Amino acid sequence: xxxxxxxxxxxxxxxxxxxxxxxxxxxxxxxxxxxxxxxxxxxxxxxxxxxxxxxxxxxxxxxxxxxxxxxxxxxxxxxxxxxxxxxxxxxxxxxxxxxxxxxxxxxxxxxxxxxxxxxxxxxxxxxxxxxxxxxxxxxxxxxxxxxxxxxxxxxxxxxxxxxxxxxxxxxxxxxxxxxxxxxxxxxxxxxxxxxxxxxxxxxxxxxxxxxxxxxxxxxxxxxxxxxxxxxxxxxxxxxxxxxxxxxxxxxxxxxxxxxxxxxxxxxxxxxxxxxxxxxxxxxxxxxxxxxxxxxxxxxxxxxxxxxxxxxxxxxxxxxxxxxxxxxx
Amino acid sequence: xxxxxxxxxxxxxxxxxxxxxxxxxxxxxxxxxxxxxxxxxxxxxxxxxxxxxxxxxxxxxxxxxxxxxxxxxxxxxxxxxxxxxxxxxxxxxxxxxxxxxxxxxxxxxxxxxxxxxxxxxxxxxxxxxxxxxxxxxxxxxxxxxxxxxxxxxxxxxxxxxxxxxxxxxxxxxxxxxxxxxxxxxxxxxxxxxxxxxxxxxxxxxxxxxxxxxxxxxxxxxxxxxxxxxxxxxxxxxxxxxxxxxxxxxxxxxxxxxxxxxxxxxxxxxxxxxxxxxxxxxxxxxx
Ligand SMILES: Nc1ncnc2c1ncn2[C@@H]1O[C@H](COP(=O)(O)OP(=O)(O)OP(=O)(O)O)[C@@H](O)[C@H]1O
Ligand SMILES: Nc1ncnc2c1ncn2[C@@H]1O[C@H](COP(=O)(O)OP(=O)(O)OP(=O)(O)O)[C@@H](O)[C@H]1O
Ligand SMILES: [Mg+2]
Ligand SMILES: [Mg+2]
Numbered sequence: 001x002x003x004x005x006x007x008x009x010x011x012x013x014x015x016x017x018x019x020x021x022x023x024x025x026x027x028x029x030x031x032x033x034x035x036x037x038x039x040x041x042x043x044x045x046x047x048x049x050x051x052x053x054x055x056x057x058x059x060x061x062x063x064x065x066x067x068x069x070x071x072x073x074x075x076x077x078x079x080x081x082x083x084x085x086x087x088x089x090x091x092x093x094x095x096x097x098x099x100x101x102x103x104x105x106x107x108x109x110x111x112x113x114x115x116x117x118x119x120x121x122x123x124x125x126x127x128x129x130x131x132x133x134x135x136x137x138x139x140x141x142x143x144x145x146x147x148x149x150x151x152x153x154x155x156x157x158x159x160x161x162x163x164x165x166x167x168x169x170x171x172x173x174x175x176x177x178x179x180x181x182x183x184x185x186x187x188x189x190x191x192x193x194x195x196x197x198x199x200x201x202x203x204x205x206x207x208x209x210x211x212x213x214x215x216x217x218x219x220x221x222x223x224x225x226x227x228x229x230x231x232x233x234x235x236x237x238x239x240x241x242x243x244x245x246x247x248x249x250x251x252x253x254x255x256x257x258x259x260x261x262x263x264x265x266x267x268x269x270x271x272x273x274x275x276x277x278x279x280x281x282x283x284x285x286x287x288x289x290x291x292x293x294x295x296x297x298x299x300x301x302x303x304x305x306x307x308x309x310x311x312x313x314x315x316x317x318x319x320x321x322x323x324x325x326x327x328x
Numbered sequence: 329x330x331x332x333x334x335x336x337x338x339x340x341x342x343x344x345x346x347x348x349x350x351x352x353x354x355x356x357x358x359x360x361x362x363x364x365x366x367x368x369x370x371x372x373x374x375x376x377x378x379x380x381x382x383x384x385x386x387x388x389x390x391x392x393x394x395x396x397x398x399x400x401x402x403x404x405x406x407x408x409x410x411x412x413x414x415x416x417x418x419x420x421x422x423x424x425x426x427x428x429x430x431x432x433x434x435x436x437x438x439x440x441x442x443x444x445x446x447x448x449x450x451x452x453x454x455x456x457x458x459x460x461x462x463x464x465x466x467x468x469x470x471x472x473x474x475x476x477x478x479x480x481x482x483x484x485x486x487x488x489x490x491x492x493x494x495x496x497x498x499x500x501x502x503x504x505x506x507x508x509x510x511x512x513x514x515x516x517x518x519x520x521x522x523x524x525x526x527x528x529x530x531x532x533x534x535x536x537x538x539x540x541x542x543x544x545x546x547x548x549x550x551x552x553x554x555x556x557x558x559x560x561x562x563x564x565x566x567x568x569x570x571x572x573x574x575x576x577x578x579x580x581x582x583x584x585x586x587x588x589x590x591x592x593x594x595x596x597x598x599x600x601x602x603x604x605x606x607x608x609x610x611x612x613x614x
Contacts, residue, residue, distance in 0.1 A: 015487065017479065041519045042491025058486065101490040101517065104432050146379075150345075158345070161431040161513060162378025162546070184490060187516040188431065190546030191590040192583075193378055217491075217519030223596045243596050261520040262549075272524035272553060281477050 003073050003211045004030045004053070004179055010064035011048055011057065011235075019062065020282040022048050023235040024290075030179065032073060033205055035212045037226030037243065039219060039258065043279055045235040046215045047101060050181045053213070054098055055079065055088050071095065073178065094124040097177035099185045101215075103164035106171075107156040114152030117171045124175045132174075139170035144196045161188040169197055176208055183215045198225050219259060223247055228317075231255050234279070234290040237311070241318030251320035251327070253297045289321060331405070332365035333508060333540045334389060339363070339398035341381070341388050358384040360564040361398070366508075366542060368404065371534060373551040373572065374544045376561030377583055382544045383431060385561070386510040389542065390428050391419060402426065404507060424454045427506035429498055429514040431544075436497045437485040443496055444481040447471060450504040466503060474499040475525060490517045498526065502533065512544045527554050548587055552576055560584050 011023035023045040030036045038046050051057045053069055063080055071077040071091070082088050092098075100106045107116060117136035121127050127135070133152070140148035143166040156164055165188040172180060180201070186194040198221070204210050214226055222229055223243060230240040231254065239252040250256045257275040277294035280286055286293050289304040298304055303323060311319040312327050320327075339362045344353040359381040366372050374382050387393035389400055391411050400411035402422065409422050427450075430436035437446055447467045450456075457463040468478060474495045485493055494517045501509060511530070515523045531554060533539050545551050551558060552572060559569040560581055568581045579585045 013487070016482065039519075042495075042517075042522050043489045047489060102432055102493075144378075154345070158343070160379040160383060164432075166378075184517060188513060188546070189378060190375075190587060191548070192586050195590050217523075219520070220591065247596065258520060261524050272527055274521040274524040274528075278475065279477075281479055283479060 001032045001073065002029045003032045003034075003071070004213075005068075005070050005072070006049070006053070007068040007070075008064070008066045009049065009052060009069065010067055011045070011052060012062045012064070013058070014060040014062060017283055021235060021285055022282065023052070026232075026235070026237055028230050028237070028240065030211050030213060032178075032211055033209045034228065035201075035205070035214055035226045037222040037229035038213060038215045038232060039217060039222055039229060040232035040238075041217070041258070041275070041279065043234075044232040046232055047183055049232075050098065050183050050213060050215055053079065053179075053181060054092055054096060055082065056092075056098075071179070090124075093120055093175060093177075095177060096179045096181060097172040097175060098181040099165075099168050099172045099183060101183045101187075103161075103168050103188070104156065106168055107164070109156060112153050112155055113159070113167050117152075117167075117174060120171055121174055135174055136170070139174050140167065142200055143167075143170045144193050145170070162190070162193065165189060166193070166197065173200075173204060176204070177210065179211050179213065181213045181215070184217070185214075186216070186218070186221060194221065201225070219247065219262060231258070234285070236290050236321065238291060239318075239320040240311070241314070241320075245315060245318040249314075251314045251318070251322060252291075253295045254291045255320075257294075331368060331403070333368040333370075333402065333404055334364075334366040334542075335399075335401050335403070336362060336364045336366075336385075336389070337399045337401075339385070339388060339400060340396045341384050341393050342396040343394070355396075357396075357564055358393075359388065362561075362564075362566050364559055364566060364569070366540060367557075368540055369534065369538050370557055371531070371541045371543060371555045373555030373558040374542060374561065375546060375548065375551055375558060375584075375587065377563075378546070380561040381564040382561055383512055386428065386512055386542055386544055390426055390510060391422070392428070402508070420454075424456070424504055425506060426508040427501045427504060427510070429501045429509060429511045431512040431514075431516075436500075437493055439485055442482055442484060443471075443476070443488075446485070446496060447481075447500045447503050450500060454504055456504060467499075470499045470503045473529060474502070475522065491519060491522055494518055495522070495526070505537070507538070508540045508542075510542045510544070513546070514543075515550060516545070516547065523550070530554065546587075548576075548591060 007027050009023055009026040012019045012021050040046055069079040118132040121132040137148045137152050145151050145163055145166055169185055226243050229243050229246050231238045233254050238254045239246055261274050280293055288306045289309050292298055292304040309321045309323050312322050312324050313319055314327055339359055341359040342355040342357045345356050376382050384393050388395055395412040402409040444467055448463050451463050457466055476495050515526055543555055555572050558572050558575045559566050562583050568584055579588055
């Protein structure tokens, strides 16, 4: 059963330099109980896509009329048609929770962490204050924060970077959302805590069928958490499919480039290999396949320079932005 | 072994927590009795459990955390600074030598300044450039090095992705031409491709400008690639230190072992190993 479908999502921003396209014709589905990974280089449009689901993009945002985001399971909710802030309120933090990329952005500096967690629960559940406090402390404990009762009464500035991130995760999970959008949730965490947090998320998927949109640039984390993965570049999905298929047999040159850039622990002397070339300016969006300007595998004059490749099916459920003749 | 640029001797940093009606508030020791020397021109890695005191140690060196006890000296051969007792003038001077790249770029960038102004601010405050043209030229040069689109210089930080903000914050730090940089999780928010770029840039600057780094990171594969020396922190103390290769080949502390074992595998069917260690937290005294 599909929980969320995103169809033909295109997002532009009005800026001084004109209208800039940051997401173009993006479609994906998230099933109930599924973890969908969203990866791609910095600036590729991952956070903007996630924020569209919560309608949290700035006032200068223009959604293309064909864009549609639907929350299923219950009466369908057409999210982009909710124009008033108060229509979004039951969704934000209730049905859908988001863990933001920058923890400082989601805590008020002058209110204790615990008070904020309790307030969030009181908005979205019928819990009493005491129950809310108990659950909040339990969640802080489960994300690996030691002495959670003492930490509950502290302010964010008194938390270390990793604790801030974990407190935010705890806060997002207490309301038992149906969909959790986790935007780079583990960047400040070392692998041992990362693992604990990921295991907790998986446990909650089992407990109440939560789905997760997991945004990260860490392909190792994707391999360990996601069922399916979508790879984004310059606002377009380049490849999408089961994690095993995409990571083991990547069909798109961009996905291969990302895998290649990973530091190799078995050979410390190997130089780090970034994807060649620069990400084009948003004002000079490449024609055809947006990746063609940096794709080392393309011969000059190739079709990809002028025509937008379709999402071709490589094997069942595995798609890549390639012309059919390039699908082996 | 070259002479140390930074020497930390028995450093303790304590924060007051909570309030008490009478008497001094209880203190939490975020850094306990730490000694470390950072040789000139080195790339020293600092790893450790979340909350173990890495950021606090880095901030203490830059006089941005209270030095409760102990001593930190910065000595580049020409100038010598005793960090715990810097006069206002000397502090200003020291700030042009030593800079911090923040862990959370959101907190570091003022929302009301354009990217150009954010990068230019340290240059102007320290009087490193004389004219607006000179400032602009310097800003553009460093922005290009950090792979910031020059057309973006007129924008405000909210219009940027997390990784772009991180690069702006790096550019701001490097603009003043520091000799010593504390880089706090400075590539954590970056994707692998740009991460590789920035790490190569930091390495190159180390060689070109004879820069010295204290590189705080929880990502061992990154530390392994860039650092020549690593110190491991646990509960406010340095529990293990040595040349990177030795630490990786032969980790001694349980935390280091757990870190090495838990690196997520790229193979979805292969779970990383779990090595248990006791999680701790800095304790409250008094
Ligand atoms: N309010 C805005 N106005 C103008 N441009 C914006 C705005 N918000 C985002 N952008 C631009 O949209 C693009 C996509 O940003 P987004 O934050 O989605 O990237 P991302 O894939 O999440 O990257 P990262 O990995 O660095 O977080 C970027 O080029 C960014 O500059
Ligand atoms: N301003 C402050 N007031 C009170 N306590 C603080 C303050 N700053 C840090 N601490 C505490 O000091 C300890 C060490 O924090 P620090 O930020 O140095 O950890 P860290 O090693 O950088 O962790 P992370 O990897 O999560 O960033 C933590 O227990 C933290 O809560
Ligand atoms: Mg982002
Ligand atoms: Mg820190």
